[in-house]
Amino acid sequence: MENRRKFLIKSALGAAGLIATPAWVQGAPAIIKSFNKPNSVINGVKVGCITYSFRSMPDQSAEATLKYVTEAGLSAIELMGEPAESFAGMPKNPVNMREMYGLFMKQRDGKELTTDEKKKLADLRAQNDAYAKEVGKWRTTAGLEPFEKLRKMYNDAGVEIYAFKPSAFGINATDAEIAYGMKAAKALGASHVTLEHPSNDAHTLRLGKLGQKYGMSVGYHGHEQETFTFWDTALKQSKRNGLNLDAGHYIAAGNTDLMALIEKQHGRILSMHTKDRTTPANGKGNLAWGEGDTPIPELLNTMKNKKYKFPATIELEYQIPEGSNAVKEVQRCVEFCRNVIK
DSSP states (O other): OHHHHHHHHHHHHHHTTOOOOTTHHHHHHHHHHHTTOOOOEETTEEEEEEGGGGTTSSOOSHHHHHHHHHHTTOSEEEEEHHHHHHHTTOOOOOSOHHHHHHHHHHHHTTOOOOHHHHHHHHHHHHHHHHHHHHHHHHHTTOOSHHHHHHHHHHHHTTOEEEEEEOSOOSTTOOHHHHHHHHHHHHHHTOSEEEEEOOSOHHHHHHHHHHHHHHTOEEEEEOSTTOOTTTTHHHHHHOTTEEEEEEHHHHHHTTOSOHHHHHHHHTTTEEEEEEOEEOOGGGTOOEESTTSSSSOHHHHHHHHHHTTOOSOEEEOOOSOOOTTOOHHHHHHHHHHHHHHHOO
């Protein structure tokens, strides 16, 4: 057994490109522990991914999600609520969320819904509202042990959960439901929770105060309503309020001061969604990385050079090419980062 142990350690050291010397034994346990695990910290820049990126994959369980993450080569994530809460025993959603989201996005993008589609969307929303009430009740009694177990499972595989995004922080959520979301995030090891900016000053004030109470920061995400001053009120309300900046949406909104925003607010940016979108003049498209107008190489290298600590969160929203899948495309984004961070 002793000879086998030494062989494994030497093999790990060889794979890491280290020279075996009499001092090699001291560092071997750490090398063995990290051997064959993902590492997406690239030249000091933490590259992560929101697990929403894997929404097209057939299995949305916590175990399957972890497999997608590690296969894509990621060691850090923003975890959506569904995999974690399903793991913790949340009631199953009877609503076809993919269908509802597709209709919602079609409507949001200004496309006319047919009469049948409008009725379908209304029915799905009503069902989802009823389900949300059921989940709200479950959340007030859910324990934290399953979230701690999930954290260990992910950490053992080399994956850090830095943010958590359950649907527990809306305007209609009770304080008990919000407290649950923040406590669950802490149990998962997250430094912050994320949600769509509610465009409601009273609610961002409320969330900031609850964040102070439960020791959890709150990152507000925006779409094409993002501007240089979009987050200012929330930031003034509480030190726990911060940005879940979306660099791609910021460009698609027609803003030209993205780098200035990051320089000003880098200390309050909790995480940054990263995607390649085009400007309004170029159609606001979601394109494969390197084909759009988002200055991703400049963003990532600024993070490296200025030692910004917030993660760059890959969010896969461009159309997946035929013959590929979400895991392969996220992996492609990770490789893009490796190639441009110098």
